[in-house]
Amino acid sequence: MAISAADVKALRDKTNAGMSDCKKALEEAGGDQDKAAEILMKKGIVKAAERAGRVATEGAVGSYVHSGRIGVLVEVNCETDFVSRMDEFKALVKDIAMHIAAADPRPRYIEESEIPADEIAKQTEIFMATPDVQGKPEAIRGKIVDGKIAKWKREQCLLDQPFIKDPEVTVSQYLVKTVAATIKENVKIRRFARFEMGEGLEKKTSDFAAEVAAAVGG
Helix, strand or coil: CCCCHHHHHHHHHHHCCCHHHHHHHHHHCCCCHHHHHHHHHHCCCCCHHHHCCCCCCEEEEEEEEECCCEEEEEEEEECCHHHHCCHHHHHHHHHHHHHHHHCCCCCCECCHHHCCHHHHHHHHHHHHHCHHHHCCCHHHHHHHHHHHHHHHHHHHEHHHCEECCEEEEEHHHHHHHHHHHHHCCCCEEEEEEEEECCCCCCCCCHHHHHHHHHHHHC
């Protein structure tokens, strides 16, 4: 089919790719703008690094429920609507939701900057009062507590946790790896909520988290 100059310009405006690349992609996609944009990204013509200044305002809310006992909602943002419909993006959102369900300890924040200063101060006091710290010379207690706080922060923050399906990388590294390999667009985890049946009640349900982790890891 004939590809008009207006079609090529529209795709260029969406992707910042060259005019000739846009025309070839449109020809390959039969004139479909979204498919053409996806073709450009999969070929690496549209690079995430070149779009770093673009705001991620599209995306999807994903969910994961395990055995009716643990449920997660997560919002993951991207730049464009056509990326939000890509199978690769949908898979990424599901993987993040599954990680949040299975993670032990469960994440409470997305990144370290979200942790309130008073919470860090309180946790520092708790670590400083523990017998293993108090039993050390006073001169090194501060360094020991600093190490404990750093580890505690990583456990609290989703992006710093070992990814449940590949513990050799963090969630942040998995996100970057997936984006670089397939999506090639700015992607950001904006917010999440995790619900566990019986949470806050006398009945303990932590065994379900272990069950989810085993299922996801397998």
